[in-house]
Amino acid sequence: ETGVTQSPTHLIKTRGQQVTLRCSSQSGHNTVSWYQQALGQGPQFIFQYYREEENGRGNFPPRFSGLQFPNYSSELNVNALELDDSALYLCASSSGGAQYFGPGTRLLVL
Amino acid sequence: KQEVTQIPAALSVPEGENLVLNCSFTDSAIYNLQWFRQDPGKGLTSLLLIQSSQREQTSGRLNASLDKSSGRSTLYIAASQPGDSATYLCAVMVPDFGNEKLTFGTGTRLTIIP
Numbered sequence: 001e002t003g004v005t006q007s008p009t010h011l012i013k014t015r016g017q018q019v020t021l022r023c024s025s026q027s028g029h030n031t032v033s034w035y036q037q038a039l040g041q042g043p044q045f046i047f048q049y050y051r052e053e054e055n056g057r058g059n060f061p062p063r064f065s066g067l068q069f070p071n072y073s074s075e076l077n078v079n080a081l082e083l084d085d086s087a088l089y090l091c092a093s094s095s096g097g098a099q100y101f102g103p104g105t106r107l108l109v110l
Numbered sequence: 111k112q113e114v115t116q117i118p119a120a121l122s123v124p125e126g127e128n129l130v131l132n133c134s135f136t137d138s139a140i141y142n143l144q145w146f147r148q149d150p151g152k153g154l155t156s157l158l159l160i161q162s163s164q165r166e167q168t169s170g171r172l173n174a175s176l177d178k179s180s181g182r183s184t185l186y187i188a189a190s191q192p193g194d195s196a197t198y199l200c201a202v203m204v205p206d207f208g209n210e211k212l213t214f215g216t217g218t219r220l221t222i223i224p
Contacts, residue, residue, distance in 0.1 A: 004153075006153075031210060033210065033211070033212070035212075042114070042199055042214030042215050042216045042217055043154070043199075043201075043214050044214075045211045045213070048209045048211065055209045056206055056209025056211055088151075090153055090154065094210055096210075097142075097159065098144055098156050098159040099156070099210065099212060100156055101146070101153045101154040101155075101156070102153050103152060103153040104152070104153045106151070
């Protein structure tokens, strides 16, 4: 059974640019959630996808969007990057129980 | 709105000691509570999951308890080791229109002194 993987591990962008982060779910899991973790803080819920449909959203603007594919892998897209978007982005997969997290993507916006 | 608090924010103890980390939450209507470990700059490792109907879970040297009525959970670590040094996060899953959203505390940064 493979774990949750994310790519890339690190990314540097400039303000105004767009970024796409990727996540591969743990085998057998049909739900993927994305979280943003600022330095020294707990992760904050961005949104969740269940069977390719958005299934809940946290307090994040529409420039944060996502996709889930038939194989349950997922993308997080962020448009018009702002300095405050610098954070560790975590995805988690689940199937009605515990959530299992990937190693994260560290995004730095300059 | 669910809020999760972890006190203390940081804790240092000598190797070999037993210790307790605390987590409190404001809304007792939770599905489950999960404890995670996070090493610096890394992702989260799930340690224990307690369903809302359970009172405790154990894995090796770790024991987590849940008291829904008082909105509290504790993570007990026995015979601490330097490798236990990390940030420990608790998170609760709340009913939110059918989604499985986790609400996290800000964590306790644990240092085990050799």
